[in-house]
Amino acid sequence: xxxxxxxxxxxxxxxxxxxxxxxxxxxxxxxxxxxxxxxxxxxxxxxxxxxxxxxxxxxxxxxxxxxxxxxxxxxxxxxxxxxxxxxxxxxx
Numbered sequence: 001x002x003x004x005x006x007x008x009x010x011x012x013x014x015x016x017x018x019x020x021x022x023x024x025x026x027x028x029x030x031x032x033x034x035x036x037x038x039x040x041x042x043x044x045x046x047x048x049x050x051x052x053x054x055x056x057x058x059x060x061x062x063x064x065x066x067x068x069x070x071x072x073x074x075x076x077x078x079x080x081x082x083x084x085x086x087x088x089x090x091x092x
Contacts, residue, residue: 003028005037018042 006029011018019042021027028043052060066074 003030005030005032007031007035008033008038 004027006014006018008031011029011031018029022029022042022044026044028041031038031040031042
């Protein structure tokens with residue numbers, strides 16, 4: 001697997017070529033801004049549906065380890081913030 005560094009402007013100009021190269025050849029591109037690497041990397045990985053499944057979320061440690069008190073407090077905070085902002089489609 002080869003890794004190629006590419007500047008942001010070059011990526012903007014050559015997006016279709018870069019994406020095609022990633023898909024067909026498996027090349028990995030590391031995006032840079034003004035010569036400094038960013039956290040953006042384009043590479044071909046296993047294809048997946050977007051997002052996690054409900055079972056994956058439920059089995060995640062950060063989900064399982066919540067106490068009932070914490071869940072109630074989070075739900076209360078969500079309700080208060082929603083009441084302060086309003087519901088979708090309601091005038092403010």
